[in-house]
Amino acid sequence: MHTAHEMSEWSAFSLHESILDAVAANVAILNDRGEIIAVNDAWVQFAEFHQLAVDNYGLSLNYVSFCESLDAADAVDAKQGLQDLLAGEPGPVRFEYQIFLGNDPLWTRMTATRIFRDDRTAILLTHEDITLQRRTQAALGRATAALLHAEDDERRRIARELHDGTAQYLTGAKLMLGAMKTEGRAEKIRLEVEALLANALDEIRSLSYVLHPPALEEMGLGPAIRQMAEGFARRTGLAVQIDIADDFPKMTRPIEVALYRVAQEALANVHRHAGSPRATIGLRQAGEMVLLSIRDYGVGLPESAQAIAGVGLAGMRLRLEFVNGHISLTNVVPGLLVEAWAPFQPKPAA
Ligand SMILES: Nc1ncnc2c1ncn2[C@@H]1O[C@H](COP(=O)(O)OP(=O)(O)OP(=O)(O)O)[C@@H](O)[C@H]1O
Numbered sequence: 001m002h003t004a005h006e007m008s009e010w011s012a013f014s015l016h017e018s019i020l021d022a023v024a025a026n027v028a029i030l031n032d033r034g035e036i037i038a039v040n041d042a043w044v045q046f047a048e049f050h051q052l053a054v055d056n057y058g059l060s061l062n063y064v065s066f067c068e069s070l071d072a073a074d075a076v077d078a079k080q081g082l083q084d085l086l087a088g089e090p091g092p093v094r095f096e097y098q099i100f101l102g103n104d105p106l107w108t109r110m111t112a113t114r115i116f117r118d119d120r121t122a123i124l125l126t127h128e129d130i131t132l133q134r135r136t137q138a139a140l141g142r143a144t145a146a147l148l149h150a151e152d153d154e155r156r157r158i159a160r161e162l163h164d165g166t167a168q169y170l171t172g173a174k175l176m177l178g179a180m181k182t183e184g185r186a187e188k189i190r191l192e193v194e195a196l197l198a199n200a201l202d203e204i205r206s207l208s209y210v211l212h213p214p215a216l217e218e219m220g221l222g223p224a225i226r227q228m229a230e231g232f233a234r235r236t237g238l239a240v241q242i243d244i245a246d247d248f249p250k251m252t253r254p255i256e257v258a259l260y261r262v263a264q265e266a267l268a269n270v271h272r273h274a275g276s277p278r279a280t281i282g283l284r285q286a287g288e289m290v291l292l293s294i295r296d297y298g299v300g301l302p303e304s305a306q307a308i309a310g311v312g313l314a315g316m317r318l319r320l321e322f323v324n325g326h327i328s329l330t331n332v333v334p335g336l337l338v339e340a341w342a343p344f345q346p347k348p349a350a
């Protein structure tokens, strides 16, 4: 602890000094006039690292006047808060603000607490670096916004499909039934109506299946992935090899939903981007985790991160993070290996 001369009067602080030095935050002690009478090691290192333009790490500087000299709204608030404390307000007071020292602005949380000793007032002032916290918050906000956008897009797509596809078939069928009255060619029209209604039914079925896979709840993840992958293979012509044990245990719903969606998106990506005639999809327990892997034999992920700008991979990552899992993407030449890990949580027996 670095102290100004006056600090010797505060001898009872000697134990506290070493405690304060062990603290990661920048700590200063102000006397009842607002002058800095001691700073901890972190404060000194911060001043040295950023080459702050203050003498002796700011010792003896009047911090209240210093705040006043800064031409910023939050410095005015901070000054007022400190003065209130010195005037007897119970506190503590807290402020979060940005400081500009290098290229990247830092976010700081200042906390000022009043302490009493032998009728004397002092202020314990701490500055914590909360830059990482702020950045993470901002990133989370952006990810949430992107997710909401994706949800909107999805709804728009569903609406368009219902409007342009299903509704057209139904309208056609209605018109035909109307024509039936006048034309008297009942049998031919009946066949056409039947075909239109069958198309509409097909579309509604596959749409509702994509929105909510019924198999997942009934039979659990293993068989549901198998069914989905077989359907996908039929529709796209992709040869999918499925390595999933028949008796793979059912797991809790959030884990199953997350892994199912990952499998769906990974297969869609193989079809859209990989240029691979085949893929392998596997599900197995690995210690305390469950591992879902999807491998293709195509071109692999592009080199540049900018080229990987879709919502699909980001969505996989988020879904897994929500269930305390994670994802790894590895180019294995030829192709891409997607490995989705999640905690293995068997479904409790009902
Ligand atoms: N299996 C793969 N093989 C090769 N490249 C892939 C594969 N999977 C993903 N990519 C690359 O990564 C990019 C991002 O994939 P992502 O799923 O996030 O977005 P997308 O599929 O382009 O769009 P969407 O948001 O509809 O999923 C793709 O555009 C593609 O370039």
Ligand SMILES: [Mg+2]
Pocket (backbone or CB within 6 Å): 265, 268, 269, 310, 311, 312, 313
């Ligand atoms: Mg995708």
